[in-house]
Amino acid sequence: MPELPEVETVRRDVWGRYGGQTLHDVTVTGRRTVRRHAPGLLSGLAGQRLASTGRHGKYLLLAWEDGRVLVVHLRMSGQLLAAAPGGRRPAHTHAVLGFGGGAGELRFVDPRTFGEMFLAGRAGRADGPASEPGLAELSHLGPDALVVDAAHFGAVLAGRRAPLKSLLVDQRAVAGMGNIYADEVCFDAGLRPDRPAGSLAPAELERLARSTHSVLEGAIAGRGSSLRDQQYRDLYGNLGRYQLEHKVYGRSGMPCPSCGQAVQRVEMGARRAFWCPTCQR
DNA sequence: ACAAATACCTGTAAGC
DNA sequence: TGCTTACAGGTATTTG
Numbered sequence: 001m002p003e004l005p006e007v008e009t010v011r012r013d014v015w016g017r018y019g020g021q022t023l024h025d026v027t028v029t030g031r032r033t034v035r036r037h038a039p040g041l042l043s044g045l046a047g048q049r050l051a052s053t054g055r056h057g058k059y060l061l062l063a064w065e066d067g068r069v070l071v072v073h074l075r076m077s078g079q080l081l082a083a084a085p086g087g088r089r090p091a092h093t094h095a096v097l098g099f100g101g102g103a104g105e106l107r108f109v110d111p112r113t114f115g116e117m118f119l120a121g122r123a124g125r126a127d128g129p130a131s132e133p134g135l136a137e138l139s140h141l142g143p144d145a146l147v148v149d150a151a152h153f154g155a156v157l158a159g160r161r162a163p164l165k166s167l168l169v170d171q172r173a174v175a176g177m178g179n180i181y182a183d184e185v186c187f188d189a190g191l192r193p194d195r196p197a198g199s200l201a202p203a204e205l206e207r208l209a210r211s212t213h214s215v216l217e218g219a220i221a222g223r224g225s226s227l228r229d230q231q232y233r234d235l236y237g238n239l240g241r242y243q244l245e246h247k248v249y250g251r252s253g254m255p256c257p258s259c260g261q262a263v264q265r266v267e268m269g270a271r272r273a274f275w276c277p278t279c280q281r
Numbered sequence: 282a283c284a285a286a287t288a289c290c291t292g293t294a295a296g297c
Numbered sequence: 298t299g300c301t302t303a304c305a306g307g308t309a310t311t312t313g
Contacts, residue, residue: 001306032290058307076306077291092291112290114307162284171308179306229293229305269285271306 002074004145004176005219006232006240007058010080013235014062015053017082018106021099022049023064030094033108036118042095045070045119050099057141057175069120069135072108078115081107082235145176145212150205157197157205164200165193165273176216180225183249183274185215192280193273194266218245248274 002010025046028039045064054061054069060080062070072080081090084104089096095108095117108117120135143152156173157164167173168182177185186193188211191204200208219225222242226232227250232240247257252265256276266273 003307073307075290075308111292112306114290160283166284169307227305231292231305270287 001076001178001180001227002078002224002232003058003178003181004055004216005181005222005242006224007055007060007074007176008220009224009234009240010074011053011055011060013082014060014080014106015050017235018050018097018099018103019053020049020051021101021103022047023097024100025098027096027098028094030092030108030110030113032113033094033110033115034117036116041119042070042117045097056135056138056144057171058178059138059141059175061135067121070117071120071135071137072117073115074110075112075114075116077112077231078108078110079231079233080235081109081233081237083107141171141175142173143175145174145181145216148174148209148212150202150209153200153205153208154202157200160197162197163194163268163273164191164197165268165271167197169271174212177212179271180227180246180249181215181219184219184247185211186273187248187276187280188215190280193275194268218242248276250274 023045026042028034028042031039034042048064048066050062051065052063054063058073060072082104085098089107090109092111093107093109097106120137157167160167165182165186168177168185169179183193189207191208219242222240222245223234224232224240225243226239227243230239248263251263252274253262256263256279259276259278261276261278263274264277
């Protein structure tokens, strides 16, 4: 499932192929994909050059010359796929951005239709991750996980009795982590996912911030995680390889890579968490 | 104010 | 073989 590392991988791919290219036409066939506004609104982007790309948490931002930003969220099953124009489009293709200059088309494919695209105003300037264009639609998000620090964790976790993991996947607290990376970050930081969020000592908050950065950066280097359903693909349809480096996520009963103890699975409400009972406290 | 539950979806896999 | 059921999970919304 696309979380921060997967979205960042796709962002870099998109910039590499479509950066500076002119958008010629937009085709929207999935109404639910553009549910925040009328489907025809995206056609107004035709003629614009892709000026920069950005990302905040799991939101991908495509900024155009005139300052408008196309916001893309892949949610569960969304994919952005590059293709030559004219080929047969895969099932569940809900929107297609047609570029000139031989760049071909950019397809939004999403079987479960949880994903969405919408047009927002006003772009940031720099091309890069975690740009802060100040979009009203994204104002509910906490700081991007790549730049969060211990002080911020301290502030948002203070006084909370909810499990640490629940806060790590809460995009209002910190933006970018989901089920996979919250578990991996907790393991790397040596913290139980079911620790009451407000119980972390200063040194633990420091470890949490450090592990958040290192785990997510490692996952970006590995081009993201493709799970057994192979739902996550990069722009060119290739699988990620960071799933090979997961220490605890989905590894219930298998030995912890650090100590050899069996990885445990704990139910936390409707969701679950994987963790090592000896390495995490 | 916070925490937990639920709705939204469909492809896949497990069970019968 | 074919049917039914459970499960996956990010976010918005509702309920407690």
